[in-house]
Amino acid sequence: MAASTDKIREVVEAYVRLVADGKATEVADLYADDATVEDPVGTDVRRGREAILEFYGGLEGMEASTTLHQVKIAAGEAVFSFELVTKVGDKSYTVAPIDHMVFDEDGKITAMRAFWDPATDMSVS
Amino acid sequence: MAASTDKIREVVEAYVRLVADGKATEVADLYADDATVEDPVGTDVRRGREAILEFYGGLEGMEASTTLHQVKIAAGEAVFSFELVTKVGDKSYTVAPIDHMVFDEDGKITAMRAFWDPATDMSVS
Structure with missing residues (x-):
């Protein structure tokens, strides 16, 4: 049964x-x-806890903020748009993806794919 | 090669x-x-031109308008949020999905899945 x-x-x-x-x-x-984690879509798929820890480890300790926009949920899957702003020195880097996630019956994420294009969905200010 | x-x-x-x-x-x-078309996600998948014609035939002739919001494109796939407003009598029905599409090398859609929940992503006014 799908997670609620x-x-x-x-x-x-x-x-x-x-x-x-x-x-x-x-x-x-x-x-x-x-x-599995594919972020952005089209890059190598990371699989398993070690690979996932390594991926998110890159964000740890950064000055970052996120804003969740739309969330659509259907049949144990979700897609959602959000913004991630990280500050490095006096620069702010904004990435605006739409992520797709599949969930198991306990609500754990079994697959995440992040749709964004470095050319169009990332900005610096 | 993926479509551009x-x-x-x-x-x-x-x-x-x-x-x-x-x-x-x-x-x-x-x-x-x-x-293939799965709209909304979790319902039966329609496959092939006849099934797709039947699906969109339901919209033909209705007074409808659409607004495209965010579009994210990566590696021959796209996700995008939009709104569809249809008028029936003096009522307006708004559906706000996020669609996922996969494209072949010629830019034809090979798979579409529409993420929306009738309970939360549809409104009547």
């Missing part, structure tokens, strides 16, 4: 919050053990 | 425009012959 819409919404909200100010282990805890 | 970002953007824009005021055959022409 409420559970999925809760995980999406936790994900976007933790990407801004959580530890990599907290983000990885939202994923199933053998989950 | 420009080509995919053009097809997405044409799709959203034709859903509002095109013929079902014009929408179906954007699809590859054996394409």
Whole structure:
């Protein structure tokens, strides 16, 4: 049975919050053990907790904020648009993806694919 | 080779425009012959031109308008948020999905999945 819409919404909200100010282990805890991450879509797929920890470890300790925009949930899957702003020195880097996530029956993420194009969905100010 | 970002953007824009005021055959022409449509996600997958024509035939002749919001394109795939407003009598029905499309090398849609929940992503005014 698919995870409930409420559970999925809760995980999406936790994900976007933790990407801004959580530890990599907290983000990885939202994923199933053998989950896959493709971010951005078209790059190598990372699989499993170690690879996922390494991926989110890159964000840890950065000054970052996130804003969740639209969330659509259907049949145990979600797509959602959000913005991630990271500050490095006096520059702000904004990435605006739409992520697709598939969830198992416990609400753990089994697959995430982030749709964004470095050429058009990233800006510096 | 994946279709170019420009080509995919053009097809997405044409799709959203034709859903509002095109013929079902014009929408179906954007699809590859054996394409699949799952709308909303979780319902039966329609496959092939006949099934796709039947699906979009339901919109033909309705007073409808669409607005394209965000479009994200990566590696021959797109996700995009839009709104479809149809008028029936003095009521307006608004559906706000995020669609995922996969394209072949010629820019034809090979798969479309529409993420929206009748409970939360549809409104009547």
